[in-house]
Each structure stands twice: as C-alpha cells, then as structure tokens.
Amino acid sequence: MQTAIDSAGRIVIPKALRDALGIAAGQPLDITERDGSLEITPAPTPMQLVDDGDGVVAVADADMPALTADEVRAALERNRR
Secondary structure, X not given: OOOOEOOOOXXXXXXXXXXXXXXXOOOOEEEEXXXXXXXXXXXXXXXXXXXXXXXXXXXXOOOOOOOOHHHHHHHHHHHHO
C-alpha cells in the first residue's frame, strides 16, 4: 500500500489500513525512526494501578469508550491466531 506526504508533512493512512488496525480519527499516535524507516504505533493510554479491594486493576487516566462484546470477541480471535 502506498501513500504520499503532503507539503505540510502530513501522511494519509489509507482507510483499509486504519480499519484493519482500529485506528480512529483524533487518536494519538507515536512516530519514531527505526533503522531508516518510520514506525507509527498507537500512543499508550496513561493508566494507574488501583487496589479496588478485590485486587489491583488498571484504571485509565482519561475517559475510554466502552467495548462491545463483538469488539472483545474480535480482539480475542485476533490474538489466538
């Protein structure tokens, strides 16, 4: 898949690739140089570990969208392959 960089330095990630990777508009991304190539990864979500009385859980520092059962199922299937 090819794309181009515009005069403002922006790169368009093709829709098919955004959809396949679950990248949404406005999502923070980290971009780094590695061995002469660009590497773009979703920025990590800042979290804190909180003891909720039943154990320690990770709690995001920002509001996160609720996951649907279908999204969880799809993520599990991707990781099982």
